[in-house]
Amino acid sequence: MYPSNLALVSGTTLCLNRPAPNIKIDLLKKGVYGQEFFLKETQSSNRGFFQFRIQADKLEHPRAYIKITYNCGSQIPGCYYTYFVHLNKRIPEKSFPIVASYKLNNIELGKKYFGRRKHCPNQPIRRNFFHFFPRRYVQISYEMVKFLFFSEVNFLVILFKEI
Numbered sequence: 001m002y003p004s005n006l007a008l009v010s011g012t013t014l015c016l017n018r019p020a021p022n023i024k025i026d027l028l029k030k031g032v033y034g035q036e037f038f039l040k041e042t043q044s045s046n047r048g049f050f051q052f053r054i055q056a057d058k059l060e061h062p063r064a065y066i067k068i069t070y071n072c073g074s075q076i077p078g079c080y081y082t083y084f085v086h087l088n089k090r091i092p093e094k095s096f097p098i099v100a101s102y103k104l105n106n107i108e109l110g111k112k113y114f115g116r117r118k119h120c121p122n123q124p125i126r127r128n129f130f131h132f133f134p135r136r137y138v139q140i141s142y143e144m145v146k147f148l149f150f151s152e153v154n155f156l157v158i159l160f161k162e163i
Helices: 142-150
Strands: 006-015 024-030 036-043 049-055 064-070 080-086 098-108 117-119
Touching: 006 064, 024 049, 036 049
Parallel strands: 006 098
Antiparallel strands: 006 049, 024 036, 024 064, 064 080, 080 117
């Protein structure tokens, strides 16, 4: 049995104009102080369709959104993308128990959207060795770094001059 006031969030995920099955979709909202609240999670069907039924008062806050986790268009195995879609088009419904719906229609995951993030957990992290120095002090060539790491020098003093 569902509560009396429900909101429906629905849409279809596409990958290169074909339905994208088994895409992970999270329903979240941001609080007043910027903290994230997890509301619900689902996966898209074989036809790419997804749907959330949730209490309408939980989506009344204007900062509700969905987070889509997918790997459409990633040539590197193990990498995936995350993309956020804000729920701002509320459509009033008259069919009980649904009082509001958010219809997202077709979401094409093959496009490069603003705010799309790429995650590659299998790749090594490449960090700048000199990240702890202010940028204006660091001007070192690749040969110098190679010399520092691969030579048998026990003690070496490098003077950085301001650029």
